[in-house]
Structures are given as structure tokens and as C-alpha cells.
Amino acid sequence: MNLENLRKVDSQVAEQIDLELKRQQENIELIASENFTSLAVMEACGSVLTNKYAEGKPHKRYYNGCEHIDVIEEIAQKRACELFGMEHANVQPHSGAQANMAVFMAVLKPGDKVLSMDLSNGGHLSHGSPVNFSGLYFDVAGYGINENGEIDYENVRKMALEHKPKLIICGASNYSKIIDFKKFREIADEAGALLLADIAHIAGLVAAGIHPSPAPYCDFVTTTTHKSLRGPRGGIIMCKEKYAKDIDKAVFPGLQGGPLEHIIAGKAVALLEAMQPEFKEYAKQIVKNAKALAQGLLDEGLDIVGGMTENHLMTLDLRKTGKTGKDMANVLERVGITANKNTVPNDPQSPFVTSGIRLGTPAVTTRGFKEEDMHKVAKIIASAIYSSDNENVLADLRKDSLELCKKHPLYS
Numbered sequence: 001m002n003l004e005n006l007r008k009v010d011s012q013v014a015e016q017i018d019l020e021l022k023r024q025q026e027n028i029e030l031i032a033s034e035n036f037t038s039l040a041v042m043e044a045c046g047s048v049l050t051n052k053y054a055e056g057k058p059h060k061r062y063y064n065g066c067e068h069i070d071v072i073e074e075i076a077q078k079r080a081c082e083l084f085g086m087e088h089a090n091v092q093p094h095s096g097a098q099a100n101m102a103v104f105m106a107v108l109k110p111g112d113k114v115l116s117m118d119l120s121n122g123g124h125l126s127h128g129s130p131v132n133f134s135g136l137y138f139d140v141a142g143y144g145i146n147e148n149g150e151i152d153y154e155n156v157r158k159m160a161l162e163h164k165p166k167l168i169i170c171g172a173s174n175y176s177k178i179i180d181f182k183k184f185r186e187i188a189d190e191a192g193a194l195l196l197a198d199i200a201h202i203a204g205l206v207a208a209g210i211h212p213s214p215a216p217y218c219d220f221v222t223t224t225t226h227k228s229l230r231g232p233r234g235g236i237i238m239c240k241e242k243y244a245k246d247i248d249k250a251v252f253p254g255l256q257g258g259p260l261e262h263i264i265a266g267k268a269v270a271l272l273e274a275m276q277p278e279f280k281e282y283a284k285q286i287v288k289n290a291k292a293l294a295q296g297l298l299d300e301g302l303d304i305v306g307g308m309t310e311n312h313l314m315t316l317d318l319r320k321t322g323k324t325g326k327d328m329a330n331v332l333e334r335v336g337i338t339a340n341k342n343t344v345p346n347d348p349q350s351p352f353v354t355s356g357i358r359l360g361t362p363a364v365t366t367r368g369f370k371e372e373d374m375h376k377v378a379k380i381i382a383s384a385i386y387s388s389d390n391e392n393v394l395a396d397l398r399k400d401s402l403e404l405c406k407k408h409p410l411y412s
């Protein structure tokens with residue numbers, strides 16, 4: 001990375017960026033929500049566009065001098081609509097949480113009812129957790145997953161008919177099965193609810209046609225751009241044309257100030273990349289790698305919530321090993337594998353300790369890992385968990401993980 005000027009101006013920050021690059025290069029990244037964006041995306045994000053105020057929408061700005069910004073933002077909107085098959089896109093949300101917040105603001109009043117997946121079952125904070133604005137200002141009921149790790153659609157239907165929510169949310173941060181958007185639409189219609197699909201995690205798979213699309217069934221689709229979609233950190237809201245005005249008003253002036261046009265340019269680049277045939281191959285490989293990792297872990301005698309994954313992620317259930325998610329995520333970090341602790345359904349441990357570890361393959365797939373590499377990763381993970389007290393074993397495993405990183409260089 002070219003940090004020529006930064007090095008002269010601020011050596012402290014430059015040094016930490018260098019170290020962070022080395023950390024990314026020398027560790028196996030299995031955090032399911034992370035990825036490595038392209039240098040092209042980063043160049044757009046690091047451009048002069050950061051200097052420009054552009055409150056409002058293309059051609060309806062509160063500031064002058066937006067003629068180039070307008071073109072860029074329109075390109076991003078058009079690509080989002082094309083890629084996901086939706087009628088309208090707002091590419092300004094600073095993050096996935098803010099994209100969801102804007103949908104709430106556009107169609108709900110404080111106190112209105114919402115039905116979404118419970119956080120402890122794989123939902124997201126911004127879908128109605130009591131500690132988030134969505135749970136503080138709205139009346140939220142949460143559905144869960146059954147012992148097979150699947151959404152119990154009949155239960156969702158019962159809850160929808162009982163609670164009569166104004167909005168139903170499907171989409172999750174930790175769900176390893178295919179989401180049946182059509183079933184959610186049927187339930188929403190029966191209950192008279194609007195339907196939001198939050199595809200933050202699976203956006204790359206949806207874009208590539210590897211996961212069914214929510215477009216034919218959902219009133220609103222929100223996503224992050226930095227997970228499997230492999231763009232810069234940010235959010236997008238898509239909707240039917242009839243909600244376009246309300247959504248745009250909720251984003252600005254409702255929730256945000258000036259849009260991050262440099263990030264919007266990065267989103268445009270990432271969306272173009274996601275339209276290429278190579279991206280389809282990439283998304284296919286993400287799922288192949290996830291399945292290979294899951295099979296490897298199962299073969300090592302470890303449990304996975306819901307068994308085999310159908311997408312890019314899975315949660316290791318550590319209960320029978322007697323170890324916790326918190327401890328094992330730290331052990332994995334020591335052997336060069338980055339992952340996050342996560343609750344499992346009916347977790348006996350607190351959310352700070354947990355009995356699970358969430359693992360995902362978008363990032364390692366970007367750097368070229370294939371199935372045989374994932375089998376090795378599974379072996380490293382299992383050995384680290386089973387021998388978490390054995391310093392010699394851990395030291396050897398660190399060498400193994402470094403070898404895999406060297407086999408698939410990143411940003412070099």
C-alpha cells in the first residue's frame with residue numbers, strides 16, 4: 001500500500017496501518033462478516049470525493065459543485081438496482097444498521113409492532129434488540145430456529161397472526177440455511193405486514209445467484225456492502241418504487257447528514273465487480289469452502305449448529321467439549337485464526353462468554369483458499385480446541401496457519 005505522504009505526516013498512524021496489513025496477511029480470517037476489498041475499491045474510497053458535501057439526492061442537492069458526485073451516485077444506484085433486481089436504491093446509508101433504521105423510520109411509528117429473528121438465534125441488533133433503538137422504540141417479537149438450525153416457518157406464521165406486526169424482517173447475522181423469501185411473503189400477506197429482507201451477510205451470494213433473491217417477494221431489501229459483497233464498509237437500501245420517496249427522506253434529512261461520496265464511489269466499483277463472471281465463481285467457491293470447512297470440523301468430532309451449512313457461515317457448538325466461545329476464540333487467535341465467539345441456541349453461557357464460535361469463508365475465499373485448504377483449517381481449529389492447554393501443539397499450529405497464508409498471499 002502506498003502510504004508515502006502519511007508516513008511523512010503521521011508516522012504513528014502509518015505504523016499501525018502497516019501492522020494491520022501484516023496482521024491481515026498473516027492470519028486466517030474466518031470472521032463471517034469480513035472480507036478483503038479490492039485495491040480498486042480502496043482507491044475510490046481514498047479519493048478526493050471525501051472533500052465534497054452533497055446533502056440531498058443526485059440533481060437535488062443542497063450544495064453546488066455536485067455534477068461529478070451526481071454521476072457517481074447515480075451509477076451506484078443503477079448498478080445496485082440491476083444487480084439485485086430492485087426498482088429503487090438509496091446508496092447513502094453509512095452502515096447496515098443505519099439502512100435498517102431508515103426503513104423503520106420510513107414505514108413505522110414509535111410503538112408499532114415488528115416481527116424479526118431473535119438476536120440470540122442469529123438475528124441482528126438492529127432488528128429489535130432491547131439495547132438498540134429498534135427495540136427501544138418499537139414493539140418487537142422475535143422468532144427463532146429449531147433444533148435443525150432452521151427457521152420454523154409455521155411458528156413464524158403463528159407469531160405473525162398473533163402479533164399482527166406492521167413489519168416482518170427476514171435475514172440474519174448468523175443463519176446457515178437458505179432463507180425462503182417466498183414463504184416469508186406468504187406469511188406477511190396473511191398477516192397484512194410489510195416485508196424487509198436484510199441480506200447483509202448473503203448479499204454476495206444473492207448477487208451471484210447462488211442464494212435465491214428476495215427481490216420478487218420483499219418490499220424492502222437492506223444490505224451491507226462490506227461482507228460477502230466485498231465492497232467498502234457501508235449500507236444500501238433497495239425498495240419498490242412506491243416507497244422510494246419515504247426511504248430517501250428517512251435517510252436524509254431523517255437520519256444522516258452529508259453522504260460519504262468517496263464510499264459511495266467504492267460501492268459503485270464493488271457493484272461493478274460483483275457483476276463480473278469471476279464474482280459468480282468467487283461466490284460459488286465461498287459456499288464450497290464453507291461446506292469443506294464444516295465437513296472437516298464434523299469429521300474431527302465437533303458439533304455445528306444445524307449440521308452442514310448451506311451458505312458461507314456456520315457456528316461451532318462447543319458445549320460438549322466443555323470449553324467456551326470466549327476462550328476458544330482467543331486460542332484460535334493465538335494459532336493465527338481470527339473468528340468471533342457467538343451464542344448457540346439456548347446457550348448456557350452469557351453473551352460475553354458464549355458456547356459457540358461463528359466461522360465464515362468470504363474472506364479466505366478472496367485470498368484464494370480452496371477446499372483442500374479448508375480441510376487443513378478445520379484440522380488446525382480442532383487441534384487447537386482439543387489441545388488448548390498444550391503450548392507446543394499451539395506453536396506448531398501457528399506455523400501451519402502461517403504456511404497457508406503464505407500459500408495464498410494477500411495485497412502483495
Ligand SMILES: *Cc1c(COP(=O)(O)O)cnc(C)c1O
Pocket residue numbers: 033094095096097098100123124126171172173198199200201224234235
Ligand atoms: C452486519 C449486519 C448489519 C449491520 O451492519 P453494520 O454495517 O455493522 O451496521 C445489519 N444486519 C445484518 C443482518 C448484519 O449481519
